Amino acid sequence: MIINKFFIYFLFLLFLIFCKDKKKLNIEKLELPPKIEEAGKYIRFPENSPQLQLFRTEKVIYLDYDTSLSAPATVMAKVIKAGSLSNPPIILFATKELSSAYANYIQDSKQIAFARSNYNRTKDLYENGAATGKELNDASSELYNKQALLAEHEAELRKEGFTPQEIYKAKQGSVYLISDLPETELNILQSGITCNITFPGYPGETFEGKIESIAEVLNLETRKARIRILMIDKANKLKPGMYGKVEFILKDNGLMIPKMALLSANARYYIFIKKDERTFERREVILSSEKEGLIEIAKGVEEGEEVVVSNVFLLKGLSFGL
Numbered sequence: 001m002i003i004n005k006f007f008i009y010f011l012f013l014l015f016l017i018f019c020k021d022k023k024k025l026n027i028e029k030l031e032l033p034p035k036i037e038e039a040g041k042y043i044r045f046p047e048n049s050p051q052l053q054l055f056r057t058e059k060v061i062y063l064d065y066d067t068s069l070s071a072p073a074t075v076m077a078k079v080i081k082a083g084s085l086s087n088p089p090i091i092l093f094a095t096k097e098l099s100s101a102y103a104n105y106i107q108d109s110k111q112i113a114f115a116r117s118n119y120n121r122t123k124d125l126y127e128n129g130a131a132t133g134k135e136l137n138d139a140s141s142e143l144y145n146k147q148a149l150l151a152e153h154e155a156e157l158r159k160e161g162f163t164p165q166e167i168y169k170a171k172q173g174s175v176y177l178i179s180d181l182p183e184t185e186l187n188i189l190q191s192g193i194t195c196n197i198t199f200p201g202y203p204g205e206t207f208e209g210k211i212e213s214i215a216e217v218l219n220l221e222t223r224k225a226r227i228r229i230l231m232i233d234k235a236n237k238l239k240p241g242m243y244g245k246v247e248f249i250l251k252d253n254g255l256m257i258p259k260m261a262l263l264s265a266n267a268r269y270y271i272f273i274k275k276d277e278r279t280f281e282r283r284e285v286i287l288s289s290e291k292e293g294l295i296e297i298a299k300g301v302e303e304g305e306e307v308v309v310s311n312v313f314l315l316k317g318l319s320f321g322l
Contacts, residue, residue, distance in 0.1 A: 027103060037293045040319035045278040054163055054314065057274045057306040058261070064253040065291055069188070073179035073197065073246040076240050077162070079170045089172045094240035101156040105164050106149035115143040161215045161226030163222060175233045177209065181247050189214065195229060199244040207231055207238075209246070254288055254296040261307045262287075262295055263316050270307040271301070271316045285299040 034045040045052055076094045093099040122139040125131035157164050161178045170176075177197065181189065190209060197207040209231035218225050229246060261271050262285075273281045285300030301307070308315060316322065 014303045021117050033213070034318060036318060036321075037311050040321065042270075042275075043280045043282070043315060043318050047278060049278065052278060055274070055280070055308050055312040056271075058258055058285050058309050060297070060301045060303055060305045060307055062303045063256045063294070067250045067289065067291065069181075069185060069248045069250060071181055071227075071246055071248075072176040073244050075175055075240050075242040076178045076243065077167065077176040078176040078233070078238065079167075079172055080239050081172050083124065086281045088168075089170070091167060091170070092240050098157070098160060098162070101153050101160075102162075102164065102167075105150065105153040106159060106168075108146060108153055111138045112143070112146045112150055115139075115146045122197070158215065159226075159267060160272050161212055161213070161218055161228040163228075166212070167318045171232075173232050173234060173236070175231050175238050176212075177229040177231065177244065177246065180219070180222065181227055182222075182224050183218055186214065186225055188237050189227065189248065192288040193248055193250065195246050197229070197244050198248050199238070199242055201242060202237065206231075211248070229316070235287045248321060252289075254298070255301055255303060256291070256296055257301065257307050259290070259295050261309045261312060263312055263314065265320055270316075272312060272319075273301070274306040274308060280315055282315070 019165070032046045032049070034043050034049070034051070036043060074094065076098065079089045080092060082088060082090050091102060093102065098191050115247075119139040122136050126133065126136045133318070154164055162176070167176065171275050191211050191213055193211045195209050195211065197209050198205070209229045211227055212230040213228045215226040215228075257271065263270050269285050269287055270282055271285055273283050275281050283300055286298045288296035288298040290296070
């Protein structure tokens with residue numbers, strides 16, 4: 001009887017040991033570490049690993065959105081009515097240098113017309129033997145000099161953001177603002193884009209304008225280009241020299257991911273893409289812009305791919321061996 005009791009007790013102990021060892025084996029099976037491949041580019045978890053539940057994903061989306069760009073601006077010219085109805089409108093500039101350059105341009109234009117007429121007349125006389133070669137050369141030189149002066153004064157205006165041929169035809173009430181923008185932002189701006197303009201002198205009031213032209217040259221010191229903005233001042237409120245703020249409204253689109261999916265390492269940006277049910281790929285990306293919690297990716301992802309958005313730093317530690 002005593003022997004049977006000891007035998008039963010022995011079997012019970014064996015059962016407990018077996019159950020404990022089996023549980024330990026299961027735990028060890030569950031806690032097998034993921035495989036790190038290709039220097040951390042790929043992270044592959046064991047099948048049915050509970051750690052996979054830690055990594056929530058969202059799809060990369062292609063999104064159309066509005067963005068804005070703000071910059072200071074100055075009213076540099078205004079078209080007003082001339083004193084005489086027979087004269088064209090007068091352009092008031094904010095600086096004497098612009099006024100002088102424009103006046104010289106108008107004067108040169110008229111003198112060129114006279115010089116060209118004189119050259120054509122002299123050439124006709126020369127061909128008919130009524131003028132000498134020296135007279136023809138003098139007429140040609142005069143025309144060339146006037147054209148050179150015109151080009152010089154036109155270049156001065158264009159450097160400041162003004163195209164003289166366009167502002168010469170401007171309507172009464174037209175106001176021109178100049179805004180300097182860095183060359184890195186010129187790729188998103190183009191003629192015709194609308195903008196909202198505010199002035200400290202008129203708080204709470206917003207004016208509407210549009211980009212009329214972008215200067216052909218950059219300022220070598222500031223690396224900025226001058227943007228000319230046209231608006232119509234029907235109420236005659238604005239004056240040359242006034243300062244304002246312009247906000248450009250831009251239409252854009254791109255591949256977007258949640259901001260929480262992004263991580264940085266070694267001065268580069270990375271995300272983790274879910275390749276299959278238990279494999280994640282570390283991928284370097286190039287950023288474009290940020291919009292309301294989303295990051296636009298210029299290069300590195302495709303629409304519809306699944307990007308990890310939770311516990312990203314756990315994958316970072318596995319990938320980079322931190």
